Amino acid sequence: MSRKTGFKIFIIAGISIIGVSLIAVLIAMAWVIIFANNYDAVYSRKVTLDTSAGLTAQQRTEDFSQLCEHLEAYVPTLYEYEKLYGISYDETKAYYSTLAANAENDFEYCTVIRGFLNNIPSAHMAVGFPSLSKIDEVFSARLSKNKSFVNAQDYWLDVYHNECRKYYDKEIKQVVFAYYSGEYRGVAEPIDNDVYGVNKATLLTVNGVSADEFVKLTSSVYKLKYDHSNLRPFRDTVIFNDSIGEECTIEYLDADGEKHSAKMYYGAEADTVIAYRDYFMSIDGAATDIISATDSEQASYTTIGDMTAEKSEEHNLLYVCINSFESETADGTVMANSLKSISEGTDNIIIDIRKNRGGYYDYAKAVIGALSNSDIEFYSEVYVTEASYNKFKEERAYVFDESTGLYKTIINEGVEGTAAEKKNIYLLVSDQTGSSADNFAYEFKKNNLGTVIGTNNTGGERNGTMCLDYLDISGIYFAYTRYAAMNSDGTFSSVTGTAPDIYLGQPIEAYFIRVRLEAEGKDINNLENRLKWDSVLIETVKMIEENP
DSSP: OOSOOSEEEEEEOOSOOTTSOOSSOOOEEEEEEOOOTTHHHHTTOOOOOOTTTOOOHHHHHHHHHHHHHHHHHHOTTTTTTHHHHSOOHHHHHHHHHHHHHHOSSHHHHHHHHHHHHHTSOOTTOEEOOSOGGGBOHHHHHHHTTOHHHHHHHHHHHHHHHHHHHTTTTOOOOEEEEEEETTEEEEEEESTTOOTTOOTTOEEEEETTEEHHHHHHHOOOSSOOEEETTTTEEEOSEEEEESSSSEEEEEEEEOTTSOEEEEEEEESHHHHHHHHHHHHHHHHHTOOOOOOOOOOOOOOOSEEETTEEEEEETTTTEEEEEEOOBOOSSSOHHHHHHHHHHHTTTOSEEEEEOTTOOOBOHHHHHHHHHHHOSSOEEEEEEEEEOHHHHHHSOOSSOOEEETTTTEEEEEEEEEEOOOOSSOOEEEEEEOTTOOTHHHHHHHHHHHTTOSEEEEOOOTTOOTTOOEEEEEOTTTOOEEEEESOEEEOTTSOBHHHHOOOOSEEOOOOHHHHHHHHHHHHTTOOTTSHHHHHHHOHHHHHHHHHHHHOO
16 A cells, blocks of 8 residues: 555546536546455456346345445445534435435436445545446456456446437536535536526525535535535535426525526436536537637646646745646656756745645655655554455555454655755645545645645545445446545544645635636636636735745
8 A cells, every 4th residue: 555556447527517618528537446466356246237128126226235235344434424424324325225226217326326426425436437448458458358347338338328319409508506615606507608697696495405405415426525614515516407307496696696596407317418418429420519719828837747837936936736646657756856856946835736636655755755855754544444354465464443443554654855955835735635645735734844725625535545346236336445544633534634724715706717717718727827816826825925
């Protein structure tokens, strides 16, 4: 576990968050998977799905039960989320068991699986998109030998495809609410065609239930998260439409404070169709409404793998954005050396990992070393379940921990500090910061390397190495983590993530400014334009200017 080497898998995570088109976008998030020596046996299990007939109602029930049994055996924090979220795993399981048993067809069933996994706030947990082409070639080489698994993926891809075909020639109007500062605020899709008058509106109720309560068990393509500032569970986005899914009545206040009511539809089924419709239309050669992008400004920053860097003499700072720790063109050493080189002569460094979902543990260690002028220690207490301890041959020695009922190991590794001098460093995090990026944030804060700013990366799951399995009946595959790291305050990283020193989030106004800049062909990622819309970065620069 010292390095997340091995294989990558690309999992379709659903509709993109605000800022990228919400219509039929394929989102592939890459994680790194570690394989134990006995994984060949795990991935040679036969899938019993009859691809000519699909699943029976009884098979769906048994299939869902197998998923629950697997999670209950191998996910160490499955019952820990209730303390914070107020939603028990047993409650979630019962709700989705009923949905699985009552699913009218296989498409509805696979979206039930997605909704269920998205209701467990583990950052690593997700359902896989049924295509081997979306899985890393080395990993898919293993699974491609399992014909029953391959045939099952072909079957499920056809299920997605056939459902989307039903809506090729249908216009679907969307009403989108994104979570900002403790409220669900309206963003029309597209924003210049605000049919329902929702731009900057506030969602009040759905079927008479408050928006905060509605999102808790709702089947969604968006992960359930926790807002540690406003103390409530939330989802990044709630999407309604005028024609697909479960019927509901929504109430909202428009930007002028006037209350509106509208009959709409919602659910993971609808969102999945909307997300993939254009993708399958392009495969079938059907026409799609594609808007040509305006020519963008030439980038003013330096790109090194998944890292960009831009110096500002005016503000006496270096702004570095690291979007992942898994670049194939620039490893941790390259990023660290580049960071040291370009930071010379600059007193202040802003490191932005708000969109970094993780990657290689060693990359994170190398970059932290480049930010410190003294040696530091990476220390973690990592836990696994009894079933995991017994089944997998762990590389480290685990011992039973009576206080948690789990098996525990200690990861204690020194990191050489290679920075020439101590600088003022500001680390920007968000609820998307996860896995090795959460490890980066946690160790950065613990070792007092600077100031952490942003929103809590709830469910960050540092040391949460990605694992994968599939269901024997349906062949649906899913990702999760068998590992849980304990924070210094006795909470699990899988539940609370790493809290920033200063809480700052984006107001909804930032979104509209950003969209206008994009429409003008502006590069919204360069420092000049970011300082027009990125409120967190704007406030960070102000801190630097006020404390030279």
